[in-house]
Amino acid sequence: MASVAPLAQLIAVAVAITMTTGVLTFRRRRETPAALPLTAALASVSLWGVSVVLQNADLPARWLDLTVFPQFLGVGGCVLSLRLFVDAVSGRTLRARRVLAFSVEPALLLVLLALDPHLHLFHATVEHVGDPVRRVVTAGPLFWVNAFYSYAVILTAASTIWTLRRSSRGLQRRQATTMLVAILVPFLCNLAVVLPGVALAVDITPLAFAVTGVLFAYAVLQQDLLRLVPVARSLVVETVTDAVFDVDARERLVDVNPAGMAVLGAGAGPRDTVVGRPFADLVEAAVAEAVAAGEGETVVRLSGGGHLDVRTRWIRDDHGHPLGRVVVARDVTDRYRAAQALERANDRLRAQVATIERLQADLAEEASRDPLTGLRNRRRFVDDLSARLATAAEAGHPLSLVLLDVDHFKAINDAHGHAVGDDVLVEVARALGAHARPEDVVRYGGEEFVVLLPHLDTDAARVRAEVLRAACAGVRVGIESLRITISAGVATAPAHGTTPDELLLAADRALYEAKGGGRDQVALAD
Template identity: 40%
Template structure:
C-alpha cells in the first residue's frame, strides 16, 4: 500500500500533468501558456520522482536515478516560474534572456551525468540496499539559483500587481501565491529533512500549487491574456500625463506628454533641475488649471490634481494635458461667425450691443470721449428695385469694406441692419468723428458698383453723436439716428453732427 506521502506526490504529478496538457494547447494564442506548461511538467517530474523514491527503496540504481531526476524538475519549475511572471508583468523575454535561462538546466544535466564519478552535486553513501544522500557544493549553488529565480519572479509579480488596474490585480495575486507556496514549502521541508528522517513534503506543496493553476486554467482563463497594467493604460492615452514631485519637478511622464511638450530628445526637463513649467511656457512658473499656449503655439487644456500621502502631506501633483489647438480654433471661428454679419463681414447687431455697453462703461470710468457714426445708404430701396438684390448686396458689401478700412484698433464697424451701419469710436471727439465720417462718405461716393446696366453710384447719409457725461448707449444711438435723418432731410450725401452731446 502506498504511504500518504507517495499518494500525495502521485496526485500532485497527475494534477500538474493534467494542467500542463490543458494549458499547452493555448501556446499559439497566449504568451503565458508555454511557460506555465513547462512549470507544470517540471512539477510533475519533481513529484513523480519523489513518489517513486519510496517505491524504489531496495533498488540502489533506481533510487540513485530517482534522486537525480528530482533536480531537473525543480530547475524547470524555477526557470518557468520566472519566465511566466516576467511575461505576466508585461515584459517580453528576448532571445538572449531565453538562452540565459537555459544555461542552468544544461549545466545541471552535465553536473548530474558526471556526478556519480565526481560527486559535485550529491554525496551518495550506499549501505546494502540503503542509499543515504548528502549535499555537495554544486547542490547548494543549484538551490540558491532556483530560489533566486523564484524570488525575482515573485518580486516582478508583486511590482506588476501594484501597477495593474484594479480588475487585474487578482491575476497577479493568484500567480504570486501559486509560486510562493511550493517555494516556502520546499525551504521548510528541506531544512526538516536535512535534520531528521522525515520524508520530503515538497510534493504536497506542489499539489496545492498545481491545484491552483488547474483551477485558474479551468475556470479563470488567466493564460489567455496578459493583464493590463496602469503603465500600459498611460502609455496608450492620447492625453499627456505628467507626474510632479512637491517641488514641481518631473518624476514621470507618459509618451503622449513627451511628444506634446517634450524637448527634441524626448525629455521634459531642459536640464536636471529645470521645473516643468520652464519647458511649457519658458518662465518656470507652470500653468494654472485651464488653458495654456506653448511656445510653439499649441493650446493645451490643463487639469491639475494634487496628491497627498496618508497623513495629508503634499506628495506631488498629477497634470493632465490635452492638445485643444484645433478645438480652440473652431471655437474662435464659431464665436466670430456668431458675432459677424454674413454679407459684409462686419460685426453684427448683437456684437455691437456688447461692445457699445463696454465702451459706455469705460467712458464713464475714464472720462474719455466716445463717439458714434450712424450711416445709411441713400436710396437703397431704389437700387434693389432697379438692379435686383444681388447688386444691392454688392453695394452693402462695398460700404462694409470702406467702413472696415476706416476703423482702427479698439474701434468697431458694424452692420446695424438693412442698409444701416455704425462706427463706434472710443476716445474720439465729435469733431474728429465728423471728419472721419465725411472721409468715408467721400470714398463711398467715388465707388462704382457693377450691374447689368450702367455702374451703380451710391451716396451715404451719416449722423454723428458723442456720449455726454452720465449718458447711456440708447441716448447716443437716438442722437446719432436723429442726426442721420437730419442729413437726409438736408439733401442726403452728407454728415450731420448731433446738436449737442447725447445725454
C-alpha cells in the first residue's frame, strides 16, 4: 500500500501538466476550431486525474464513492473531446448533430452511474478495504460495454490520424506523428488497468496523460499545431477533383496531384518521372501559353475538343519575390457543352416567342378587322377614337367624323338576296377607302360605316362627306336596275362633343336627319 501515495503524487503532477497545456490551447481558440475540443479533452483528463488522486488520498469510504461520478465524467468527456479534436484537425466541420451523436453514450454512462448503487450493472461489487481505506470493485457487464465503446472511438480517431500521417509531408507529417503517440500512450496504459490478469492497483491512465500533455504542449508551442491544422491539407490536394500543378520559377513541374496526372495523360509516364520536367513539355501548348501568361483565369480549348478552366496564381516569398506558380485546372467540357446547348435552346425559345408574338399581333389585327370588307371593325374603334380626340385636343386641331348608312339596305337584301347585299357592302367599303386613308375607315356595324377626318372642321368635313356620298352612288354590283345611295351625318370635335360617345351620338342624330330629309344626302350635327 505504501507505493500508492507516491504514484498518486505523480498523477497530481500529470494533472498539473494537462491543465497547463489546456490553458495554452484555450488561448489559441480564436485561431482554429481544433483548440476548443483539445482544451475540453485536457480538462476532462485533469478531472479524471484529480478523481484518481482523491481515491488514493485516505478519504472516508463515503467520500471515495463520491469520486466515481467525476472520474467517469472525465473519462466520457475525454473520449468525446479527443474524437471531436481529431475531426477538427482532419478538416471535418464540427456540426451540432455529430457532437450530439457522440454525446449520447457519455450521458447514458452518467445516468447509469447514478443508478448503479441499486442496479450493480456497471460495478458488480463494491468493497472498502484496508487502512487507509481503498475502494475495490469488480466490473459489471455495462463496464465492459463502455470500455469497448471508448476503445472503439479512440481507435477510429487513431486510424484517422494514421491516414493523415501517410498522406502528409514535412511539418504536417510530424504533427500527425505527435498526435498519434499522444493518443496511443494513454490508450495502452488504460488497457493495462482494466484487462483481467493485468489490472494495476492504481489507475495510471491519468499519469500516462502527462505524456499526452507534454506532447500536445510541444505540438502547440514548437510545431505550431493549432495554427497549421487541419493537417489534411495535402490529403485535400490529393483527393480534390481539380488538377493541381506546382511549377517553379524555372517552369519545371515540382508537384502534381492524381487529378493532374489524369490531365497529363498516360503518355506522360508515372508521377515520379514527370516531376522535375519542363511543364510546357507535359501539357498542350494552349495550356502552357495560358500558364506562361501569368496570374489569371482562362478557358482553354484542347485539341481533343474538350475545354479546361485554367487558373494560375503566383507563389511568393516573404519579400514578394516569385518562387513559382500554382496552377489549378478543371475540366469544364460538360459545362461548356451544356452552356452551348442552353444557348441554342434559348435561341430557339426566342425564335418561338417572336413567332408567338407575331401570331398574336396578326390575331389581334385580324380580330380588329371585318372579315367581309377588310375594314377595321368596331371592336377597338372607340378606344382609338378616344386617343385621337385627346391628341387633337392637345394640339388644338379639329377632328371630324362621318357616319354613313346604305339607304334601303334591308330592301336590297330582301329583293336580291344577302349575297348581293354583301357585294354592296364590299363595294361601298372600297369606294370609301379610295377617298380616305384606310386606317380612317371603319365598318361600324351592319350597313353603317364611319370615316374619320383628322384636321378638318365642319365645313371641310361636309365637303369631304359629299365626295364620299357621290363615290358610293357610283357603286355597281352587276344588277342594272340596282342604284346605291348613301345618307351621311357629320359631327366635329370639339364643337359637337369631346368624347367618343358625344361625337358618335351627334353624328347619329345628323344621319337620322339626312334619312328623314329624303336620304341620299349629308346632314350636319346641330
